[in-house]
Amino acid sequence: xxxxxxxxxxxxRASDDGAxxxxxxxxxxxxxxxxxxxxxxxxxxxxxxxxxxRVEATTQFVADxxxxxxxxxxxxxxxxxxxxxxxxxxxxxGDPLPDRKGTYDDDIAARRVRARLSHAAGTTPxxxxxxxxGAVMDAAPARRTEWxxxxxxxxxxGNRVAFDASRRVGESAPPEIHNLFLHxxxxxxxxxxxxxxxxxxxxxxxxxRIRYTTGEQFTNEYVSSVRNGTLDAFRARxxxxxxxxxxxxxxxxxxxxxxxxxxxxxxxxxxxxxVVLASDEHPRQIRRVSExxxxxxxxxxxxxxxxxxxxxxxxxxxxLAERRGMRLTPEAADAIAGTCVGSVREIEGAMARIAxxxxxxxxxxxxxxxxxxxxxxxxxxxxxxNGPLRPEEIVAQVSRRTGVDPGxxxxxxxxxxxxxxxxxxxxxxxxxxxxxxxxxxxxxxGREGHSSALGADRRVRRQLERDESVPDLPGGPISxxxxxxxxxxxxxxxxxxxxxx
Numbered sequence: 001x002x003x004x005x006x007x008x009x010x011x012x013r014a015s016d017d018g019a020x021x022x023x024x025x026x027x028x029x030x031x032x033x034x035x036x037x038x039x040x041x042x043x044x045x046x047x048x049x050x051x052x053x054r055v056e057a058t059t060q061f062v063a064d065x066x067x068x069x070x071x072x073x074x075x076x077x078x079x080x081x082x083x084x085x086x087x088x089x090x091x092x093x094g095d096p097l098p099d100r101k102g103t104y105d106d107d108i109a110a111r112r113v114r115a116r117l118s119h120a121a122g123t124t125p126x127x128x129x130x131x132x133x134g135a136v137m138d139a140a141p142a143r144r145t146e147w148x149x150x151x152x153x154x155x156x157x158g159n160r161v162a163f164d165a166s167r168r169v170g171e172s173a174p175p176e177i178h179n180l181f182l183h184x185x186x187x188x189x190x191x192x193x194x195x196x197x198x199x200x201x202x203x204x205x206x207x208x209r210i211r212y213t214t215g216e217q218f219t220n221e222y223v224s225s226v227r228n229g230t231l232d233a234f235r236a237r238x239x240x241x242x243x244x245x246x247x248x249x250x251x252x253x254x255x256x257x258x259x260x261x262x263x264x265x266x267x268x269x270x271x272x273x274x275v276v277l278a279s280d281e282h283p284r285q286i287r288r289v290s291e292x293x294x295x296x297x298x299x300x301x302x303x304x305x306x307x308x309x310x311x312x313x314x315x316x317x318x319x320l321a322e323r324r325g326m327r328l329t330p331e332a333a334d335a336i337a338g339t340c341v342g343s344v345r346e347i348e349g350a351m352a353r354i355a356x357x358x359x360x361x362x363x364x365x366x367x368x369x370x371x372x373x374x375x376x377x378x379x380x381x382x383x384x385x386n387g388p389l390r391p392e393e394i395v396a397q398v399s400r401r402t403g404v405d406p407g408x409x410x411x412x413x414x415x416x417x418x419x420x421x422x423x424x425x426x427x428x429x430x431x432x433x434x435x436x437x438x439x440x441x442x443x444x445x446g447r448e449g450h451s452s453a454l455g456a457d458r459r460v461r462r463q464l465e466r467d468e469s470v471p472d473l474p475g476g477p478i479s480x481x482x483x484x485x486x487x488x489x490x491x492x493x494x495x496x497x498x499x500x501x
Contacts, residue, residue: 019048019081026077031070039066039352051085053078056092058345062352063090150196154319156312159189162305166193169243169276170200179270179300182278187345188305190278194245197276201243208242215251219258226257239268243276250279254288263293275300308344310482313337316344320351321368326358331370338481339377341489350377389432389491391425391443397491398425401483403474410444417472426453427460428487460484 023046028036040046044057044066055074057063066074067090078086150170155163162184168176182190198212213221218238225234238244244265252258269275279286282304283297308316314337321328328336336354340346354368357376399406404421413419422444429440430453440453463480471477 020046022081023048023053023074023077026080027070027073030073030077039070048082051082051087053082053086053088055088055090057090058092058348058352060092062349063092065352065356066090147199148192148195150193150200152319153189153192153196154308154312154316156308156315158306158308158312162189162193162303165301165303166197166276167200169274170197171204173205177301178274179296180274180276181283181297181300181302182276182305183280183282183302184305185307185343186280187343188307189344190305191247193305194247194276194278198243198245205242209240210243210245211238211241212245212247214247215249218246218262219252219255222258222261235265235268238265241269242273244269244273245276245278247278248280249277250281250286252289253286256290259290259293263290263296266293266296307342310337310479310485313340313347316347317351320348324351324355326351326355327367328373329367329369332368332373335370335373335377338485338488341485353377391429391433391435391440394428394432394491395425397487398428401473401487401490420470423456423460424484424487426456427484428491430457432488432491 024040027040031039039062044055044062047054047056053074055063055066057066071088071090074088075086078088150163150167153159153163162182165177165180166182169180182193184190194212198210201208201210221234221237225231252262266275277297283289283294283302286294286297289297314333317333317336317340318328321333332354336347336350340350354373354376357372358368361372395406395409398404398421399409402417402421402424404418408415408418409422409425426440426444429435430437435443437453437457441451444453444456460480464484468480469477470480470483473483
């Protein structure tokens with residue numbers, strides 16, 4: 001089992017965690033507090049497996065940057081802690097990183113630097129998990145893990161219901177919501193909400209016993225307890241609580257024994273406490289889960305967390321910049337929101353890229369301009385892993401999203417939705433390919449010259465400037481800017497679903 005500094009680690013691995021702490025301390029000394037904070041506190045985490053140190057970054061960009069710039073320091077720190085046989089492997093993590101300013105923070109000077117940066121950015125440090133006997137948040141007190149808070153969650157139309165439900169669970173007594181199941185895509189804030197619930201409840205009801213863990217950690221501890229004959233102790237830890245929060249609960253799919261144990265755990269807690277679960281999928285979409293467990297999942301409030309809209313993404317970009325001690329101009333924030341459409345994690349990756357460019361260009365102390373943001377994000381908008389975009393791909397994407405048959409885009413129809421779809425296709429082809437207006441005109445309008453294509457593109461640009469809405473699309477009304485962002489984002493994604501670089 002890899003050793004790591006991460007949420008939910010077993011207390012028995014405290015000595016193993018010391019190796020990671022030593023590597024982190026040496027790395028902080030070698031790089032300096034600011035660079036360490038930028039790339040390792042906010043962008044990557046470390047695990048130790050035998051003599052191998054695994055550095056797992058939030059994005060491929062961060063992994064590549066660390067490999068190019070800090071591999072030698074990493075290898076030196078690893079050999080000092082683990083011996084000359086130590087090696088370093090870089091990769092991208094499949095799990096969201098806890099929002100913390102540093103798991104191991106025994107360096108007093110580093111703590112002071114963080115405090116000054118936090119004060120300058122107008123933020124306050126995240127609260128520590130409780131260490132008294134009245135509340136257990138599945139982290140050893142010596143780890144000093146910092147937890148996300150509900151007041152730091154950026155609320156928008158896509159997550160408002162989930163946030164309100166989480167707030168009610170965190171604050172109400174007696175409970176307004178007894179069981180809550182949050183589901184949604186990766187990187188949309190489910191972990192933030194679960195940790196925020198735990199923190200809020202701890203503040204309001206300090207004598208309650210609260211446990212936060214993950215589906216993977218629950219499974220590993222259960223299997224270990226069966227092997228070691230400590231099942232009673234495991235059940236006491238999991239069941240004698242007032243609130244149980246389990247993230248990534250879909251991990252227990254296809255694990256029959258774990259599912260049975262989990263079902264009995266839910267039954268035991270149901271009599272005296274409450275349960276909050278989070279998954280990347282709706283309960284009915286989690287494959288190979290028992291009917292009894294599915295029924296329990298569906299018995300409470302099942303709430304979806306949707307991707308943030310443009311306004312929410314803009315607010316998130318500003319908030320993340322503040323946490324890094326940076327200021328964004330409104331134009332820069334808007335550029336980030338227009339590029340990073342998929343998840344909060346993409347915005348975090350964009351902020352890491354922008355922070356790196358700001359340091360390189362000596363602009364870290366000034367407000368980040370739209371021009372600097374554009375330079376940092378240029379690769380996101382122009383490159384794909386499988387080569388240049390073809391006009392046919394753009395037409396297909398626009399047709400799927402608008403519900404207009406591809407053939408209608410070239411048949412001269414003046415139906416409102418067809419005109420919109422045709423204009424969107426022209427606008428995106430002009431932006432994302434090398435085709436000229438005359439070439440686009442021949443494809444869509446069957447004529448020489450460029451006035452028709454130019455007119456269609458200008459019409460879309462005017463509508464974007466006026467921030468017009470589109471009322472009659474499949475899926476309901478949407479702003480034109482958001483629609484263009486979604487289309488662009490889908491077109492610029494690599495085949496594996498990640499943003500191409």
